[in-house]
Amino acid sequence: MDPRTSAQDIMRCDLCETAVVQMHCDTCLVNLCKACVGEHMISDQSKKHEIVPFKLRKSTPLYPICKLHHNQQCTMYCNQCDITVCTKCIASDQHLSHKFSEILQIVERKKHKIIEEQTELKETIFPTFQDIASDIQNRMSQLEKEYGDLSTAITKHGEDWHREIDKLVKKRTAEVDEMKNTQIQTLQKHLDEINKTISDIKDEINSVDMALDTNDLSMLFSVTSDVNIYRTLPQKLAPSLPKFIAEKIQGEKLDKLFGTLISGSLTSDKHGYSMKTTQKSPEAGCSPPVKHLLDKPETVTTIDTGHRRLSNVVCLSDEEIWTIGDDSTMELFSINQGSQLKSIKTKSGNIPIDIAVTKSGDLVYTDYNYRTVNIVKSEKVEEVIRLQNWKPRNVCSTSSGDLLITLESDDEKQSKVVRYSGFTEKHIIQFDDQGRPLYSAGRYSRCITENRNLDICVSDNGTKAVVVVNQAGKLRFRYTGHTPSPKNQPFNPRGITTDSQSHILTADVKNHCVHMLDKDGQFLRYIDCGQSGPWGLCIDTNDYLFVVQLINIQVKKVKYLC
Template sequence: MMDPRTSAQDVMRCDLCETALVQMYCDTCLINLCKACVGEHMISDVSRKHELVTFQFRKSNPLYPGCTSHDKERCEMYCNQCHIPVCSTCLASNQHLGHKLLKTMQVLEEKKEKIAKEKNELNETINPTYQDIVSDVQNRMSQLEKKCGDLSTAITKHGEDCHREIDKLVQKLKAEVEEMKTTQLHTLQKHLDEVNKKISEINDEINSMDVALDSNDTSTVFSFMSNVDEYKNLPQKILPSLPKFTPGRIQGKLCKLFGTLSPISVRSEEHGYSVKTTQKSPEAASSPVIKQLLDEPQTVTTIHTGYEYCLDNVACLSDEEIWTSGEDSTMKLFSINQGSLLKSMRTKSGNTPTDIAVTNSGDLVYADYRDRTVNIVKNEEIQTVIRLKKWNPRCVCSTSSDGLLVIMDSDDCKQSKVVRYSGSTKKQTIQFNDQSKPLYSSGRFSIKYISENRNLDICVADWGAKAVVVVNQAGRLRFRYTGHTPVPKNQLFCPRGITTDSQSHILTADGNNDCVHIIDQDGQFLRYIVCGLSEPWGLCKDTTNNLFVAQCINKQVKKIKYQQ
């Protein structure tokens, strides 16, 4: 409902008597007056200088706030230090002596300017962003409806197929039962015919005996020969094998045979949405675009590396080139699109590199376990950046700050730890949890790979522990991922290579099950990548989140698209 004092479509009334039409206006007190009420208003507050004008010439002077310390005083100034309006009496009292004073009108304008800015931000950025969020959620709901509908249809169709197969199986078993019955009945009928024939012969024998008994002819009686002894040899007893039906145990197995649904989780991302802006800030420009995982990952290309024995590691130099290393001293650079060998480089010591990585600057880094060194290749020259004593570097990765994370074993292989380096300087050691127990497994053959997540978590694929061990930047344990069931080949989870993507997903190779596990940054399983993988080992990804998988035995690198 409109305010009758401000609506142009209603008659304006006096604010005092509320009945007469407005004719005058007090610019000091900002109220409407009729002529009859002017005098009453003038004497209502004699401390103020009332500026009366005709209503059509009214101004928009502010109504200054009343002073909380001095009754009937109006505050035309504002103390910027005390953050309160002040009147002339307050100023005369020296209470605000030396304080920065502003005109109330200036503060008013600044406040209005701030309000106008915030209103503009609400209208132009925040509200449209919320509208986009509504559209995004509605779109996800539609996708969920469609996806679940498609799943229900697929399940129904699969159920119908299974019913047809079961019907075929039922008919087959029933036919076998009929065949068994016919065979057994034939055997029993033959036996029955033989027994009936014997009975007929016995009856004939009895008749012959009756004739002999009734005869007085001695020659007839003397010549009679009995066959009783022959009939005492009774026929064999025929015991047919009666068919039995043993139902298969379907409890628990039927679900696996029929098919299962992958697990779901509803995740919330604190920074999943961002406010729209007309100008891109550096922070907004670096925020990752949210991408959905493909239901069916696709193999884009396969690169044959030509290693004689095994292929262990792969590292992306760019979206066009990858470094590889295997069970010899040679590291090879390949063109991804052409699949051709661009460059080969031998390690400085001639040893096999246990791991390779690429720095943010594009330099190749490799760990030399036997030589106890971590080395960097700059301008075709190999420089040793880390030389260890009593420890051997197993794997290495480059960090977002262009440092290095190295996971290493002690000489006696009884300890493992992660060390952070800046250049050759040790910055951090991560070895034990809050209970002073080792975070990582130990042992000569305990393979480990390392990667830094986008959220700066340190992720280690620990083959010996059969787990992915994730700690935060400070080295505190966040979680251990020990696999998910069912797995493609029902083998024990044994993680090998590891990498992370722009969504903070963690991907780890599972050589026992010929697949790659994808988990989120909190350790929740998302899905498998299978794509015909064979003995997946080393992993890396490019800037567009394509996954590269080094396959150990066939010495091939697969490029796989797993995000939309």
């Protein structure tokens, strides 16, 4: 085994390459044995060789050489000029009255900063970029699948068209055969009648010929030929062929009839990613301060909206709220002043079913009849999701920036919750572990929100229950009301929201109150501030509850925590 190349051999002197390393030159970064130290020292006398024991290698600072004074080491640092300097520099007029620091002190501070940045790079930035790369890769894989599904759907649609065209071809050719048979049968009947007349004429001719050829006068007198009946010729039947008027195949028209492909896009959001942390959920991070229930909730302010009917409210900030009613306008109000600040109309002119505000402060609304989800940016409405065979109803924006939307099928036999990430379908929640539907079918409101512990909470008016699933879509619990109820009416949930304490609050329109639950579905209390038909709910960052009153078109701001 070659001692110089063996991986298990101890380190050898860089000069003689045989003796064991004992010393180290911090100036030249050379490993030496004791016998070779002298030879190394005289090999280059222009340098000041710093010889240290091997264990202390790289312990001697190598000061930078001054750019102005040859062979002078910079051992100090000029704070005003922000440069390293040597003793000759300090004595010069250039740095007169300047303050200096020992370079090693500056180095220590710089090392500390570098270590901090290195730690950030290793523990935060690098893992974040790895997650982003993984996220993009997952999105690419998802796109491959979804584009494949789209191509399959188009191909299937084409096959359906082929089947329908084959049916039409068979139908038209059958109609041609039927027309042909009808005309042939009519002509055949006419031909049979003419052939019978021809036979009768032949018999008449034969009878006359026989009478003329005989000398029997009685036979001659018995001939009663009446040529007149044969002088009237039969009518002439002239069949006309049916015509097939083919529709001209127009590529543009056919393209529209076949179906429209709405192009996708790549949206850019500079706030779309956030630095990786060890926090797993809002509850797992810095917990909010514990708040206690007020003995009696109190109304802080009441806002008159002017809507004919009021259905929902969402906070843009602690000073502003968006509202919707039974027309095509979405109105922004100042909470403190109670005045309208802005009014936005839907793109289609339809009534918006529900509204939400994204993390970036943009308004999102659902258009049930147009099967679209739209976003309002700089007062311009943009369609971001268009559905097929499903209609969007309620929507909420999550802590991660995703959208959760409740959908119902066109035939009103199914409903589901879909998570959209960047307006791309990410996760579907529809059935429990036994394959049973989680939500009601039909035209019912299914208001939705995300709790602080990332549970997905739906107030299902069809089943008269609050249905709560975890982030993965697994059923956690159903809440079907509490007795006794304030008005002794069955539980009739509408709007739903959550606060910083992970409480779940849902409006009960028949009992004119709000039910307050803990995160596990246990009833805590009724909130009753004289609301009339509470419908939509939302909560601001200070845990003030905003309650929409359907009939008297007011929004109440309620304090219930302290």
